Amino acid sequence: MTDDDTLTLDLDGWEGPLDLLLALARAQKVDLGAISILQLVEQYLTYVDRARALRLELAADYLVMAAWLAYLKSALLLPRDPAVEPDPEELALRLQLRLERLGAMREAGARLMARDRLGRDVFPRGAPEGLRTVRHARWQADLYGVIAAYGAVAARNRPVMHVVRDRQVMTLEAAIARVAALVGAAVEWRAIERFLPDGADGAFRASALASSFLAALELARQGRVELRQESAFAPLFLKAPA
């Protein structure tokens, strides 16, 4: 290798081992199709050895490539064993194809960057008047919407008259009177349900139960009844105070 072929050991400069190989190949020949892969392998291995000798830290992928190239080199040098796959010539060709592709893209990138670029070489108008789109609302409504809206307004405005449906309830007063009368002087515990009017069912029974419960609490507060419940939601028992 002559001095001209020597590449500076600038490790930061390479975008990976393929990049280094491409640079070495370019130094060898411009036409990547005509390079000597064997020579390229030698150059790469030399490069890596020198880096090691200088105790430069090489990224792992450079070493992996070096190992692979060393294998390729020995395979290329040894007499070919047709039983061994893959064919080293084939591996060499693949490497060459990869270098050609990377080289092509590198050139393409350079040509792209060298074009007249907008904002660097060519410029758009400095003060364009600008285009404006003025949006006009086209309001949409249909007849049904208008009529229904009027119906809603009219319904909202009719005099409000709340008619409460006639329903049977037991007032708190009635319940207090009833529970107080029934508990009388009873000494045994009786469940609260026993204090409800006979035949009460449905909404009336619910009302009577609620009112009787409140009545029992009120009577207990007045000391006119005693309450007992084993636990939450367990039956509630009443009796006259002892």
Place this chain on the structure above:
Amino acid sequence: MTPPDDLVRAVEAVLFASAEPLGVDAIRAHVGDGDVRRALATLATDYAGRGVNVVERGGRWHVQTAGDLAHLLRRERDEPRKLSRAGIETLAIIAYHEPVTRAEIEAIRGVQTARGTLDVLMEAGWIRPGARREVPGRPLTWVTTPAFLTHFGLAGRRDLPGIDDLRAAGLLDPVDLAFDAASGEDASGEDGEADDE
């Protein structure tokens, strides 16, 4: 176009790329020596009658759209927009009660009418101001327009269904029914009850 010479091309590019009008000296700072004034005069002639012109304003030059084409830079576009509920209600009240003042509209709707609501209806071309009401304050009244009838396919305001029609159509549904339905009492029961007027 006649091919311009180098200086004319340079001045043309500089004027075009500049963010502001340029005086002769500023142009010269870019293009170097040469008869910049002559180049500007050439450009003014070249661009006369085109879609953009090279013009001088107070000693400074710039490129601008030809005055008669300025309208092209503004594009008008119709966008369908749905009328808001307030808009529809207000329109309906005007249609049923016209001529009607804003205060009356508000009384009927039970809420204040936002400023924009009447504007929108006017923009839509469905209402217009009518005569002033001859009461204290002489408030403006609002009426519908012929365009309103056209848009909604009505021969006249008489075609609008009356209150009775609305009720028959179920558009006056009493809200109270909701309570009974919720309380689960007799699903079958009457409910023909409770009405006014």
Place this chain on the structure above:
Amino acid sequence: MTPPDDLVRAVEAVLFASAEPLGVDAIRAHVGDGDVRRALATLATDYAGRGVNVVERGGRWHVQTAGDLAHLLRRERDEPRKLSRAGIETLAIIAYHEPVTRAEIEAIRGVQTARGTLDVLMEAGWIRPGARREVPGRPLTWVTTPAFLTHFGLAGRRDLPGIDDLRAAGLLDPVDLAFDAASGEDASGEDGEADDE
């Protein structure tokens, strides 16, 4: 300059006034019906050789200063951020191979794509994610944008420097395909083969 007809003037005004490149439809939205394409072709011819040119970039048109006048205009303008070597290569690979997956980009470059590389290109507005490739893993592909064509002054992807030669040489084919072609050559002998599209 030859006096332009009304449509040419109108298109000219709109192109000059626009802050960004315009497609034919966008132009038509401003100038109305008419042969906008013919008007654009007329303008491109009118302005060829002048200090500003009317150019097409990927179906969108704009006016820009002539390339040879760059030296007059470059002063005191920011040089666009310099792209790294990895960025340039990646952009070239995407442009010449699109749609292309990250794995394919890495296969060509022989290194992993560093984190920021695609980001920078996306931030510049030159690339965007394309459709997913319908293969296991459904990898995302990358494609260039209209802004890429605009920035690099390309009428379209066919205008990419040397793309025809690269394609003819098979240099845009994957190594595997090229390898098969190259091995096949031994038997059949040279060229005449397999061009895509």
